[in-house]
Amino acid sequence: MANIIHVQKGTKDILPQEISQWHRLEQNALEIFTKYGYKEIRTPIFEATELFARGVGDTTDIVNKEMYTFEKSERSLTLRPENTAGVVRSFIENGMSRLSAPVKLWYKGPMFRYERPQAGRQRQFHQVGIEMFGIKEPTADAEAVMLAVDYLNSLGLNDLEVEINSLGCPKCREEYKRKIKEVLKPEFDNLCEDCQTRYEKNPLRLLDCKVETCKAIFEKPEIQKVIKSDFLCEECAQHYKDFKKYLEKLNIKYVENKLLVRGLDYYNRTVFEIKSNNLGSQNAVCGGGRYDSLVGQLGGEDTPAIGWAMGMERLNSLLEKPEAEKLDGYIVSNSSEDAFELAQELRNKGLKVEFDLANKKFTKQLEKAAKVAKFALILGEDEIRTNTVSVKNLSTSEQIKVPRCDIIKRIGEKNG
């Protein structure tokens, strides 16, 4: 036998026995997002590499070491590592800033990041997410979070923690960064290697380092004082305050986390994550925030925006595994012709029905029926002659011979 070819590291087949959970995730998304006025958008799976370099940010890990990039016809292309940049590209390119605000878009689909796989992390994974354009008011932030919570609740997920923070605007954040760098400067040589790079690239990321020596440094009172300081400018502070006010009004329990920064460069002001304790170390199911300057940065008119994404594999691992769904009926008959005809008749009426394509023995067919269906539809010589079918309920063993036209009624009442 030839060697078999395996799925690639960090990728998975989604098998028939788990597909119903995926359908549920997708159906609930469509239903609930639609209630909030969102429309689905589908953008390509690869884009110009430059889109992500400019959109996601060239200091981020995602862009620096996690992208699947390839050359074709002298173009540099990249499999999308996330979908905000793509949606923004489409928003700009299709002139959606001319539409009446807010423009509300949602998406679902595969994303690609070249990382070491572990629990809750794959190289190809799926996200469902939303983006809202054109509203700078904190009502938009609150509605976006509300929508996330609503969606999660619809899936039966209630035991989740919403964490929020505000990163301020470029102006007040720069000031904050400057202060952090200043107070940490004397300690620079004592920081771990990672923190030394973060010091240059993204000082906000420094603060939740897990290395003991770094933690000890950050514990120092003069440093804590800077970290804890309220750096938001007046406008940002008001925005954040109003955002929280709306969350409270909506009864959304949240926790403020000053260390919540998020790894994508485009965020400003509101950022949030929704976490579950049942996920192992990759515990965020949802992450998002406001990105008011991204549209402008990518060449569109300045447009405030906010969005979030959820990891569908992570959602899936939190959901109850559903029972395999059975057929309504399995036709047991030694006449393939008659079985075929009956199957089509019932399928056209909307029932899920199969019969034995291999025309095995009666017992085998019944055995199969018990395995895959709720009802056995027995079509023997007698039944064919009298235009009836013996309908056997396979869980109660009740069996009744009925006219063909009454099958649905019989299955229906025993089914409900």
Add this chain to the structure above:
RNA sequence: GCGGGUUUCGUCAAGCGGUUAAGACCUCGGAUGGUGGUUCCGAUAUGCAUGGGUUCGAAUCCCAUAACCCGCCCCA
């Protein structure tokens, strides 16, 4: 990129230097039988991730490689 762990049939697994490599489930076939899920019988790894080594003898010990899993970083 850096750590730790695991790897025996489709699946779960026994095995601890000498076995014909248990067992269970699934699948398939047969018996009985116009009626399954709840009977009985049978089939299914010359093979223990791969390549070397030690040994009279290796799934069992050693080395290397790979794959997978888990964690760090980061993220959904």
